[in-house]
Amino acid sequence: MKCRILVIDDDIELLDLVKILLKMEDFEVITSTTGLEGLELLKNNSYSLVILDLGLPDIDGEQLCKLIRKQYNTPILILSAKASATNKVLCFEYGADDYLTKPFENIELVARIKAIMRRCCPETEKDENEDGEIHYKDLVINTHERNVQKNSKYIDMTPKEYDLLLYFIRNKGQTLSRDKIIKELWDKDTLYKFSRSLDVHVQHLRQKIENNPKNPSFIKTVSGVGYKVES
Secondary structure: OOOEEEEEOOOHHHHHHHHHHHHHOOOEEEEEOOHHHHHHHHHHOOOOEEEEEOOOOOOOHHHHHHHHHHHOOOOEEEEEOOOOHHHHHHHHHHOOOEEEEOOOOHHHHHHHHHHHHHHHOOHHHHHOOOOOEEEEOOEEEEOOOOEEEEOOEEEOOOHHHHHHHHHHHHOOOOEEEHHHHHHHHOOHHHOOOOHHHHHHHHHHHHHHHOOOOOOOOOEEEEOOOEEEEOO
């Protein structure tokens, strides 16, 4: 699974440059030219990193950094022409993980992103070995063969059940809204149609992986929101 990076900057040329650099490193890159659009993208998708410019046209960059940190655990890298120590300290206090001053060297940007990924990317990314296996509790998910074992016994799963389990594992520790899960795994234009389908798939998945499906310890229901797998 590629790490997905959100870049929020109103400089179109810089967005194009960053997109080229990161795609060469096999990252998935989503871009936004406004802060409000960036917030909407964060609401609807999971990201491994947010790269944020401070000089946005619609919202103060420092306040946006603070707002993102308040709502999400996603790492934040600031790109800014503001080089003063005051600006840097303020952004760190607001929750930024790193700060790079414009103009920057391309190789330094890539190096800083990789360093953040090593520190902050979900453990499940690190746990996937070269054979494509992810180990979580008594489960082994093989992403190459698309199969699942529990206590060394293969579990019969539908393709959608497998996708759902893998999505939960790769986002463990996060509370995932039902809307967000459906938009990731189903057609984004059919949100309400598949709302009930999600619950049915989770129920079936619990029957197959939980020791006690009526009192699940793996896939937890977050009342009024969605689901969560503990990290």
